Amino acid sequence: MTHILVILETRDGVLRPASLEAVGAARIAADGLGGGTVTALACETFSADASSLGNAGADKVLIASATEHSADGAALTAARVAKELEASAVFLSATVRGKDLCGRLAAALESGFAADCTSAHTNGGSLSFTRPIYGGKALQTIQVNGPVVVASLRPNYFSSAERGGEAVVEETSAESGKGRVVKIAAKEGGRPDVAEANRVVSGGRGMGGESAWHLLEAVSDALPGSALGASRAVVDSGWRPHSEQVGQTGKVVAPELYIACGISGAIQHLAGMNGSQCIVAINKDADAPIFQHATYGIVGDVAEILPVLAEELAKVTE
Numbered sequence: 318m319t320h321i322l323v324i325l326e327t328r329d330g331v332l333r334p335a336s337l338e339a340v341g342a343a344r345i346a347a348d349g350l351g352g353g354t355v356t357a358l359a360c361e362t363f364s365a366d367a368s369s370l371g372n373a374g375a376d377k378v379l380i381a382s383a384t385e386h387s388a389d390g391a392a393l394t395a396a397r398v399a400k401e402l403e404a405s406a407v408f409l410s411a412t413v414r415g416k417d418l419c420g421r422l423a424a425a426l427e428s429g430f431a432a433d434c435t436s437a438h439t440n441g442g443s444l445s446f447t448r449p450i451y452g453g454k455a456l457q458t459i460q461v462n463g464p465v466v467v468a469s470l471r472p473n474y475f476s477s478a479e480r481g482g483e484a485v486v487e488e489t490s491a492e493s494g495k496g497r498v499v500k501i502a503a504k505e506g507g508r509p510d511v512a513e514a515n516r517v518v519s520g521g522r523g524m525g526g527e528s529a530w531h532l533l534e535a536v537s538d539a540l541p542g543s544a545l546g547a548s549r550a551v552v553d554s555g556w557r558p559h560s561e562q563v564g565q566t567g568k569v570v571a572p573e574l575y576i577a578c579g580i581s582g583a584i585q586h587l588a589g590m591n592g593s594q595c596i597v598a599i600n601k602d603a604d605a606p607i608f609q610h611a612t613y614g615i616v617g618d619v620a621e622i623l624p625v626l627a628e629e630l631a632k633v634t635e
């Protein structure tokens with residue numbers, strides 16, 4: 318029987334949405350491999366919701382007793398649990414924290430590693446993964462030969478299994494690591510992280526400057542749960558923080574809605590947002606490359622279009 322271990326990510330005691338997606342992916346993979354168990358492990362204490370984790374696809378939730386985050390401690394805890402379960406696969410989210418953990422975990426398990434996967438397959442009884450490479454220009458299929466595979470899954474590409482039921486919640490001990498995270502500074506503005514939001518309002522050099530960002534904030538305010546994003550040109554100019562950068566050297570996003578404002582659509586930017594379900598591009602140049610990838614395109618000046626868009630969206634969403 319297949320055992321898949323999923324490493325949950327929590328922040329301030331709250332489960333991150335990408336973890337439910339990883340649990341759902343594990344459930345579908347376990348079922349596709351002929352049936353098996355999915356165990357979700359939180360490497361720090363938190364109050365687990367047995368219903369939402371069970372509904373996402375977990376049979377069991379293990380909560381380790383660590384009170385603060387340590388990537389190497391979490392890797393040791395996860396490696397021990399994976400060995401105890403004789404897990405054939407360990408899934409994590411390809412978030413900043415997940416990326417910090419997965420290399421350490423793969424090394425601790427001496428396992429093969431599939432990074433930043435956008436789909437998982439169970440053809441012929443074996444597990445394989447797909448991931449975009451060369452800035453999204455090609456798709457690579459990875460199959461790891463060996464007893465265990467560690468795979469990090471890109472947020473927003475997988476979904477909860479929605480199967481109902483409750484997971485069994487148990488406690489386990491936590492290993493201690495040499496390093497620990499002393500402080501995580503909360504992001505200003507109260508908007509979600511761009512990599513996790515289902516709606517992203519993103520600005521490029523065409524916004525004209527930092528002072529124009531209130532136009533994007535107004536659109537974001539009218540779209541509940543949306544995050545602000547930016548192109549590298551904007552970040553390099555110091556208009557917005559690097560945490561908002563979308564693209565090859567920024568964050569990879571795949572929201573339901575991505576609104577690109579004054580962004581030309583360079584390949585390095587597309588690599589970070591081309592998986593979005595609906596792309597709306599606003600650009601004054603009708604020949605801008607972004608329009609080739611947009612679901613809806615608006616040719617015009619952001620200064621004129623964004624206030625109207627914010628006003629109309631507010632009417633629909635209020």
Ligand SMILES: Cc1cc2nc3c(=O)[nH]c(=O)nc-3n(C[C@H](O)[C@H](O)[C@H](O)COP(=O)(O)OP(=O)(O)OC[C@H]3O[C@@H](n4cnc5c(N)ncnc54)[C@H](O)[C@@H]3O)c2cc1C
Binds near residue numbers: 584619
């Ligand atoms: C190794 C490498 C990694 C990179 N990584 C990234 C990355 O992670 N993310 C990223 O974004 N880029 C990345 N880049 C940079 C990338 O190549 C582009 O330079 C960058 O994406 C351009 O940003 P932009 O679209 O905001 O600016 P521009 O290319 O200058 O485009 C501005 C657009 O705004 C439009 N515009 C101007 N004024 C208005 C207006 N008033 N109203 C409406 N539209 C207007 C223009 O028509 C134009 O299309 C990387 C480059 C390299 C070499």
